[in-house]
Amino acid sequence: xxxxxxxxxxxxxxxxxxxxxxxxxxxxxxxxxxxxxxxxxxxxxxxxxxxxxxxxxxxxxxxxxxxxxxxxxxxxxxxxxxxxxxxxxxxxxxxxxxxxxxxxxxxxxxxxxxxxxxxxxxxxxxxxxxxxxxxxxxxxxxxxxxxxxxxxxxxxxxxxxxxxxxxxxxxxxxxxxxxxxxxxxxxxxxxxxxxxxxxxxxxxxxxxxxxxxxxxxxxxxxxxxxxxxxxxxxxxx
Amino acid sequence: xxxxxxxxxxxxxxxxxxxxxxxxxxxxxxxxxxxxxxxxxxxxxxxxxxxxxxxxxxxxxxxxxxxxxxxxxxxxxxxxxxxxxxxxxxxxxxxxxxxxxxxxxxxxxxxxxxxxxxxxxxxxxxxxxxxxxxxxxxxxxxxxxxxxxxxxxxxxxxxxxxxxxxxxxxxxxxxxxxxxxxxxxxxxxxxxxxxxxxxxxxxxxxxxxxxxxxxxxxxxxxxxxxxxxxxxxxxxxxxxxxxxxxxxxxxxxxxxxxxxxxxxxxxxxxxxxxxxxxxxxxxxxxxxxxxxxxxxxxxxxxxxxxxxxxxxxxxxxxxxxxxxxxxxxxxxxxxxxxxxxxxxxxxxxxxxxxxxxxxxxxxxxxxxxxxxxxxxxxxxxxxxxxxxxxxxxxxxxxxxxx
Ligand SMILES: Nc1ncnc2c1ncn2[C@@H]1O[C@H](COP(=O)(O)OP(=O)(O)O)[C@@H](O)[C@H]1O
Ligand SMILES: [Mg+2]
Numbered sequence: 001x002x003x004x005x006x007x008x009x010x011x012x013x014x015x016x017x018x019x020x021x022x023x024x025x026x027x028x029x030x031x032x033x034x035x036x037x038x039x040x041x042x043x044x045x046x047x048x049x050x051x052x053x054x055x056x057x058x059x060x061x062x063x064x065x066x067x068x069x070x071x072x073x074x075x076x077x078x079x080x081x082x083x084x085x086x087x088x089x090x091x092x093x094x095x096x097x098x099x100x101x102x103x104x105x106x107x108x109x110x111x112x113x114x115x116x117x118x119x120x121x122x123x124x125x126x127x128x129x130x131x132x133x134x135x136x137x138x139x140x141x142x143x144x145x146x147x148x149x150x151x152x153x154x155x156x157x158x159x160x161x162x163x164x165x166x167x168x169x170x171x172x173x174x175x176x177x178x179x180x181x182x183x184x185x186x187x188x189x190x191x192x193x194x195x196x197x198x199x200x201x202x203x204x205x206x207x208x209x210x211x212x213x214x215x216x217x218x219x220x221x222x223x224x225x226x227x228x229x230x231x232x233x234x235x236x237x
Numbered sequence: 238x239x240x241x242x243x244x245x246x247x248x249x250x251x252x253x254x255x256x257x258x259x260x261x262x263x264x265x266x267x268x269x270x271x272x273x274x275x276x277x278x279x280x281x282x283x284x285x286x287x288x289x290x291x292x293x294x295x296x297x298x299x300x301x302x303x304x305x306x307x308x309x310x311x312x313x314x315x316x317x318x319x320x321x322x323x324x325x326x327x328x329x330x331x332x333x334x335x336x337x338x339x340x341x342x343x344x345x346x347x348x349x350x351x352x353x354x355x356x357x358x359x360x361x362x363x364x365x366x367x368x369x370x371x372x373x374x375x376x377x378x379x380x381x382x383x384x385x386x387x388x389x390x391x392x393x394x395x396x397x398x399x400x401x402x403x404x405x406x407x408x409x410x411x412x413x414x415x416x417x418x419x420x421x422x423x424x425x426x427x428x429x430x431x432x433x434x435x436x437x438x439x440x441x442x443x444x445x446x447x448x449x450x451x452x453x454x455x456x457x458x459x460x461x462x463x464x465x466x467x468x469x470x471x472x473x474x475x476x477x478x479x480x481x482x483x484x485x486x487x488x489x490x491x492x493x494x495x496x497x498x499x500x501x502x503x504x505x506x507x508x509x510x511x512x513x514x515x516x517x518x519x520x521x522x523x524x525x526x527x528x529x530x531x532x533x534x535x536x537x538x539x540x541x542x543x544x545x546x547x548x549x550x551x552x553x554x555x556x557x558x559x560x561x562x563x564x565x566x567x568x569x570x571x572x573x574x575x576x577x578x579x580x581x582x583x584x585x586x587x588x589x590x591x592x593x594x595x596x597x598x599x600x601x602x603x604x605x606x607x608x609x610x611x612x613x614x615x616x617x618x619x620x621x622x623x624x625x626x627x628x629x630x631x632x633x634x635x636x637x638x639x
Contacts (some may be wrong), residue, residue: 048636058632078555080240084631085553094637096548100260112253113553115244139619157552170636 004066005196006031006162011063012055013046023049025219026063031165031198034193039200041216049202050216051169054198055088056080056125070163085113089158091168095150097142103129103153106136110160121160123163128156131193132186142153167195172201184209206220243553243563258573263572268534269574271527272614275393277576283600286513288356290506290546292595295419296436297499303474304437307465307485318461319493322371323485326414327465330484333473335511336375337464340364345421346447347397347519353419359406363420363445364463365452368392372482373446374431378468379437383411384429390464392448395455397425399549401433402442420445423455437498438466460511505537517603527574528614531617535567539629556627564616575608582607582633584639 006029013024031037031054040045052058053065056072065073072083076171084090087108097106098184107125108118118126129138132152140152151171158166168187172180184199184206191197191211207213215222247276258265268457268612278499286396307320307327320326324339334460345364348354366373374380386398399409407418409427418426425447434442469477474497539546546559554562590597 032473049632052632052635055551057547057635058630078242078557081550081555081558082243083552084551085243086241088551088553090635092548092635092637094544096544096635098256098548100256109549109552112249113245113549113555113558115245115246118252140264161268168375212525 004030005033007066009064011060012051014061023219033196034198036211038210038213040207043218046219051167051200055167087164089163089166091158091171091213093173094168095154099133101141102139106153107157110157122146124160128159131228132156147175151183168199170200243555245558248564250561254569257566271530272571272574272611273578275520275527276578277581279603279607281585283511283603284316284586286509287598288595293502301468303471304498305467306496306498308494310492313610319485321460324465326484333477334603335468336372337467338370338373339378340466342463345458347356348419350419360443361403361406361445365447365449367449376468380432382430382432386429387634391452394424395451398429398446400431400442404430404443415573457571520604533565533573533620539622543634546629550631552588560623560627564619567619568615571611577609
């Protein structure tokens with residue numbers, strides 16, 4: 001049986017206000033090693049909030065988040081940061097590349113907080129860039145790269161340090177349809193090579209090629225079966 | 238989970254800070270400028286002051302002994318006059334005085350020749366010496382640039398010795414062809430020109446010195462000396478100084494002014510010192526304002542770089558890592574400003590020394606104070622921005638700007 005690399009148990013998240021806004025409602029979700037999961041839902045449905053919970057970027061109001069079988073929501077900042085840096089990889093809609101650094105240097109920051117030496121960081125970065133098909137763009141600054149290339153750099157950075165799971169929040173949100181298809185293709189390839197990936201999108205079309213789709217609406221997962229990965233949910237769409 | 242600690246190498250802390258600064262070169266340069274100016278001023282002011290003082294001290298030391306300058310004082314009326322025989326009195330009654338010499342102000346105008354209107358004296362004054370005071374150059378610490386000083390014959394005939402500035406104004410550059418100048422209608426042969434008085438008795442630079450005998454016959458000349466110069470061994474100075482007035486003007490000793498020209502130099506030194514301290518206080522204020530400027534820019538930087546902070550948090554940066562990044566960035570920024578300031582300050586010190594032909598003195602103390610201040614200010618200026626950056630909620634920071 002494949003082990004869960006990430007699990008949400010009864011996770012709720014409310015933001016302060018009167019009345020408080022309950023953005024996530026008792027979410028149960030399990031992601032197993034080697035999965036590629038699309039989380040889809042309309043804007044404002046709570047997808048990013050969900051990803052923040054999965055990525056230990058924020059703490060749930062109630063419930064538990066388990067990464068590699070360990071409950072992380074009680075951890076203090078240094079341990080929590082350690083989990084993010086060592087076990088998780090992030091890809092964001094707006095790339096978050098540092099403008100002054102070359103592609104290689106940007107990717108190398110993926111190991112910066114591992115205490116890895118600069119040389120080893122760069123070597124790993126070059127390798128990751130080859131993997132995402134940017135072996136010919138190693139020394140370019142982000143300003144000289146196209147949107148698709150920038151996102152590939154960000155994906156390479158997320159792959160560094162061999163994370164248990166890569167979390168991507170609307171990675172194609174700033175890209176045209178052609179490039180979007182290429183990035184989705186890249187995720188499929190990486191998944192085939194063994195990476196566990198969660199991709200968030202509001203675009204139903206993108207989920208067609210995805211092995212598993214979790215639909216979210218108003219902070220709730222629509223299909224109860226989605227919490228368990230091993231069944232075939234294609235007919236749910 | 239124990240192995241999952243984030244770690245950031247010290248060299249990376251620094252190199253990240255440097256990268257952060259070099260990717261914003263113009264802003265970095267402009268922000269560091271306040272610190273640079275503050276530190277450059279701190280060093281330049283001290284360096285220039287020290288060079289001036291060292292020069293003045295060297296000159297005072299070179300004089301070797303002390304000089305006294307005796308004048309009638311500021312009182313009005315006859316009582317304030319030095320007695321006509323005061324120089325002789327001083328010479329005979331005060332053993333410790335060496336080289337006593339008096340000069341008499343002559344009411345006459347010096348011109349190059351008859352053709353120059355009499356009003357155009359070029360600031361040249363005329364004074365006279367007696368045959369008894371041919372050693373005048375000793376107590377005024379003067380020397381002859383070319384030609385010679387008066388002798389027993391020259392003081393009895395129309396001949397003149399010029400101060401350096403007087404010579405310049407009257408157009409006397411050499412004695413070839415026996416130049417003359419015209420003093421109130423009589424031509425005087427120029428027999429010598431003095432070297433410039435640089436620190437003491439600079440009044441003599443613009444004086445034309447003629448013999449008292451000639452002056453008496455040709456012009457209106459007072460019987461009372463206008464000033465007496467004397468040289469004293471430094472250890473006798475205070476004793477001698479006290480008894481001079483009674484000899485110079487027994488009727489009104491209180492009117493006699495006895496001053497030490499070197500004292501004026503020493504006072505100037507103290508004033509320079511005070512002035513330097515005031516300027517340095519201003520430089521320190523500039524430095525502090527520079528520090529505030531850095532804090533200001535760093536706060537803006539934290540706001541602008543929200544996304545970067547979020548990204549770093551997602552890459553494993555702890556709060557401390559984020560805080561250290563901003564503190565180090567601010568410190569490096571300030572130190573860069575400091576180093577630039579040191580370079581500018583030291584260049585000014587060297588430039589000034591070269592211009593004045595002094596020896597350049599690097600004010601190591603103030604250089605260290607400046608750099609230490611830059612370091613401390615940078616770290617201090619980074620504290621609040623660093624705290625803000627580290628408090629940013631990671632989820633908040635990675636969220637796309639609204
Ligand atoms: N920090 C916050 N404070 C208050 N409300 C928030 C906060 N973050 C998100 N929300 C609200 O939660 C809801 C879900 O947001 P989000 O998870 O970003 O949705 P999605 O990513 O699906 O578009 C939205 O209505 C949003 O306004
Ligand atoms: Mg979103």
